[in-house]
Amino acid sequence: MPEQITQEIFEHLVALAALELNPDEAEYLRGELNHQLAAIQELSAIPLDADIPASLHGVPFPVEVRQGLRQDEWQPYPEPQTILKQAPETSDGYIVVPDIPHTTLE
């Protein structure tokens, strides 16, 4: 079974995933990814008629058992501080983050 996830693809994935990995983690994870891809090769061998649709979930969800969407209404939250105080860093009710990478328009 050839490796499907090469070092190059792997590094690209890690960047997209917003992760940083140490070498041990990277080796284990790339190994397991290839291992898992080997295990799912079976999918491509399953005979699928062209008319088999995709199921986003298993249970049919007809309109009669749906609640319908709520009205898009503003509701006050009684204690915004309990939410805000979960943030690692705040200032005057604003959440603080480091510089956002940006390009200044000429």
Next chain:
Amino acid sequence: MPEQITQEIFEHLVALAALELNPDEAEYLRGELNHQLAAIQELSAIPLDADIPASLHGVPFPVEVRQGLRQDEWQPYPEPQTILKQAPETSDGYIVVPDIPHTTLE
């Protein structure tokens, strides 16, 4: 590593040892015997000068630390019944066994 203890040698050993083995036991024991013989092949490779004697035990046992042998004297045992009653079968103070294989002399 060839098997040193063949089925034939093994059966001879079992008879000498006054044992009977079921097939599972026999297979395990013959396997382990060959395994152990492989592990002791090293002995034959140990360089041994001709003047190296055999040691029947490790500690020298010079006459000055020996007790000497006891006198060969008859001593009465106070409760011979406690010994005799360990025997699986007795009769009138004699230990009973099945027929002893024998050849009647002409």
Next chain:
Amino acid sequence: MELCDLSAYEIAQHVRSQKATAVQVLESCLERIQKVDGRPGALDAGELTAEDRLRVHAFITLTEERARAQAEEVDRKVAAGEDPGLLAGVPVSIKDIFCVQGTPSTAASRILANFVSPYTATSVARMEEQGALVLGKVNLDEFTYGSSNESSAFQPCPRNPWNLNHVVGGSSGGSAASVAAGEVALSLGTDTAGSIRQPAAFCGVVGLKPTYGRVSRYGLIAFGSSLDCPGPMARDVTDAAMMLQTIAGPDPKDATSATVPVPDYIEALEEGVQGLRIGLSPDYFRIAIPDARTGKYHTEPVPAEFEQAVLRAAQVLAEMGAEIIEDVPMPNARYGIPAYFVISRVEAASNLHRFDGVKYGYRTQRTPADLRDLYRKTRAEGFGLQPKLRILMGMYVSAAQYSEQYYQRALRVRTLIRRDFDQAFDPDGAVYVDALLTPTTPTPAFPLEAVYGDSVMMQYADQLTVPANHAGIPGVSLPGGLTAEGLPIGIQLLGPDFREDTLLRIGRAYEVATQDDPWRQEEPQSAHL
């Protein structure tokens, strides 16, 4: 027998009839926890000690004060002649993937270790409204990603009450362990591929995965949004029914919760199985296992002890009047794991993008160069290996150039898996059954460390449970015996959408018929501590 060993049904009766107070029940449970649970799961817990190896370690957070206030309120209501609720005085634990206001809600991950939820999950709120005492949050695989609880960032991880050297299963492992060890009568778990049923089987308790949409997911930290189901774990079927009664039904806060009416599960329990058609499928008596490196599959029968436990259950049910239908074809069941490897990872990767060190949870202590670097460092430090693996896998199989080959294809395979059930449960179909009877798992609880690290073999622990998640149908795992080594065997019932009542009724009949079986008299190892 101590109060904590009574069933939820008995406890509620005792409390309501003032044979015991809710506070006494609470004290009994706290004493049991004190005796068998050992130190709670924690970050950076150091080496396992000799004592650690002899404890169950179900809990991450004990919420004794919350439970005590509730117990006093229940006792007050009883004294005042008010209705104390269906679960009056019943001690419960909550898998730490649910938010409970004012308590740490960690998902067993470093990235949420400091998160104190500002709101309560609907299912927890409903239990508390009915008088349940929430004793605390119990351990799980990190973000539910595992089948053994070993991946939790909070160590020591739970140990199986039946053999403290074996895993509890997962991901609802702390739930199963806390119920099996008599620390609580009920626990709220979640099932995405078998995460309620597999640990229930491993720990010898009842675990019910409801139909998708039967129980609100509001307040559940999401893993696979199209698969996740909250559900009850209990020591018997009646207790599971009582708990489902409490948590089932539509919730305005979860648009995917269905408005299907909730029947009276308890009333239906004793109706027996006369006339029910119960199916056995050869496709659930064998498992396909991939070779570690080539990906080639070989097929193995489930262990003889497991097959015998299921066949014995079938015989017992037949003697009670059920009709046993053999050879129900479920040819697509074996695709459950490969399809799950794709679908669940895509959903997991999507759900995990929200954890970034900005709004809540862990933030790196190193100084980041910029916001993107903050994300990377925070996620690198905050996530364990299993979330990282799922993020990477999910991104790969849903990438534009691979999506057709993997994700789209897996969703179509899901349709095949669903069709197997639709055909089996179709009253006008060739083989109509009311329920399928199967083993829950292909093995008993494995020894700790025996499988951990091999993400493929770990996933295969879910092979017999995951089809129900793809299909959305309900399933229940029941204790079905003990192996020669004394480890629990689980048997599973699968049924049509929203027919949890049928499964519970069959389960109850099986319980009644086997109540004198010698294995039912055995106690878990934790009872000997």
Next chain:
Amino acid sequence: MELCDLSAYEIAQHVRSQKATAVQVLESCLERIQKVDGRPGALDAGELTAEDRLRVHAFITLTEERARAQAEEVDRKVAAGEDPGLLAGVPVSIKDIFCVQGTPSTAASRILANFVSPYTATSVARMEEQGALVLGKVNLDEFTYGSSNESSAFQPCPRNPWNLNHVVGGSSGGSAASVAAGEVALSLGTDTAGSIRQPAAFCGVVGLKPTYGRVSRYGLIAFGSSLDCPGPMARDVTDAAMMLQTIAGPDPKDATSATVPVPDYIEALEEGVQGLRIGLSPDYFRIAIPDARTGKYHTEPVPAEFEQAVLRAAQVLAEMGAEIIEDVPMPNARYGIPAYFVISRVEAASNLHRFDGVKYGYRTQRTPADLRDLYRKTRAEGFGLQPKLRILMGMYVSAAQYSEQYYQRALRVRTLIRRDFDQAFDPDGAVYVDALLTPTTPTPAFPLEAVYGDSVMMQYADQLTVPANHAGIPGVSLPGGLTAEGLPIGIQLLGPDFREDTLLRIGRAYEVATQDDPWRQEEPQSAHL
């Protein structure tokens, strides 16, 4: 701390000064046994239960009445102002390979299961004369043939008090476990290839193999008559010294017991190590392991944790004034196991011929054709696999046509092994040392079932201990730390003939210097039951 956790030295002081009665000590021990020991080893014991896996199972036979009568006699003597003896009120266990009058003396074999000894071994009698309370007979490998206790015909076999899922070592495994778990203060073991020192190391206690001839073998059921040594197992060096003091010295009933005077071991204990020369040998920091099938050897270093424990001990002793001599050559140590495979099997086969179903012990219940058939059937049913294996091997390697190649050669290799020690301990030699300091074992206690069945690998557990048996010299294993997993590490001291006093003195100095080490504060897992 309970009475049963006190040292033998403290107990004897308490009893003599009437701070506690011997009966109180006995009660404390019985309570501990009740709590941690579980069901005693028995024939045909059935499957292990969940509870069994949480118990130590050191004992085969409890002799509570014998111990109670003795305790009352000790208390009477104390009250009457008579000398109650050196071991007044000290609870002891006896490896069930010693005969004790009126008690089952089984050798952990079916073939002796019903044997009630009509006489008492000299070492046991000497301990009782000094006021010891014999609480019972403890488990071992069948006829002492093993290094794990798993081969006992009396199951459940003992489980390691430090980790109940690991072996106790062997063959004096019940002895080590009973001392480590605080069931008794002292135990009488035997050492043929390491059978005192290896389980002592595995269970974190002190185990002393005396010089061959130092302690009478009268009443010991023989294994390897040129190798067997009875000796003490204890929780500290002082206790081991007290016990050796009691049992050492010539015995008219054992012609091989030497008339060398017995020094005052206790007095010498606190003399320190100033000026002593203590050797380290590279040949004891590596082990040779044969490939399972080819017999080819490869050499491996002992685990780093073991090397570090020994080097730390050397450093501690150097700081106390000992001189550490590195690179003591012991080139023939590695031949210890192959030579032992031959010598011990020849002696074992010879010693086992007496068990025949005629005079005592088991006799087949089947009807034999004749006397020879009685022997065969009795031995086939009465012996377990390990005795059978040793009989067959012993007969093979001593057969006329192979004897030169195997047995005679092994006896000459033994001479080489002895010469290594003679040279190391020669005051006029190139490297003169008073003692060698080594690891006791090449691994910590292995998990139950991990090695059992592989008779070669099991034998290699004795690689670092067996040279002393070939040479006849004394050796002691001391607790020297815990692995990261919490399993005990043993360090070994080897010395010249009859210089147990030197070994005990070094051991005591090491104890004093390390008494505040964190690992010394750890309790075994059994303390948490």
